[in-house]
Amino acid sequence: MMADYYTMFSTTISYQTEDQRDWLLDKLGSGVIDDNDGESYPVCDIVDEPGDQAIWVYENEGGGDLDALFDIVAEFQKLFSIETPWHISWASTCSKPRLEAFSGGAVFIHKGELAYMSTDSWIAQKYKKENDVQL
Numbered sequence: 562m563m564a565d566y567y568t569m570f571s572t573t574i575s576y577q578t579e580d581q582r583d584w585l586l587d588k589l590g591s592g593v594i595d596d597n598d599g600e601s602y603p604v605c606d607i608v609d610e611p612g613d614q615a616i617w618v619y620e621n622e623g624g625g626d627l628d629a630l631f632d633i634v635a636e637f638q639k640l641f642s643i644e645t646p647w648h649i650s651w652a653s654t655c656s657k658p659r660l661e662a663f664s665g666g667a668v669f670i671h672k673g674e675l676a677y678m679s680t681d682s683w684i685a686q687k688y689k690k691e692n693d694v695q696l
Contacts, residue, residue, distance in 0.1 A: 564657035568625060570605075572649045573615035574634060581641050582609070585616055588633045604629045627651060631668055631675060639673035646671040 576582045589607050605625035608617040618630060627649075634647050648669045655662035666679035 562657060564655050564659055564662065566662065567622065567654045567656070568627060568651055569621055569654065570625065570627070570649055570651035571617070571619035571621075573613075573617050574637070574647065575615045575645065577614065581637070582614075582616070584640070585633070585637060588637070589616065589618065589630075602626075604633065627668075631670065634670050635673040635675060638670060644672065 574585060576585060586607070586609060589604050591601075603625075605618050605620045608619075610617075619625075630649075637643060638647070646669060648667065650665065650667040652665045653663065664680045666677065666682075668678075669676045
């Protein structure tokens with residue numbers, strides 16, 4: 562039986578000015594080009610509620626592009642000299658029980674610099690430290 566794989570996340574990106582808001586909406590809404598068919602698709606789902614000073618970014622059907630989202634946030638922080646760190650965690654899931662199909666991770670971005678950790682890399686680091694071997 563075929564299985565469907567999903568990456569799910571939900572967080573906000575805060576902004577202070579209308580220029581910052583407009584820039585984020587443009588970047589998030591412009592989409593990412595799929596190399597396979599040349600079509601563009603959204604980086605993720607977005608909700609902008611005027612007055613909130615934050616854009617909600619999320620994915621609940623697994624089609625979001627986390628790497629593109631990270632790049633946008635890093636560029637946003639650098640361009641607008643944003644001092645406040647931003648973070649996100651995500652879950653990678655599967656519609657059927659499959660070996661090594663479930664994981665997740667987190668990214669912390671500060672002043673445009675990324676720190677990344679997946680559950681798989683954390684396990685590998687712990688295993689190596691405890692057993693002095695590589696997985």
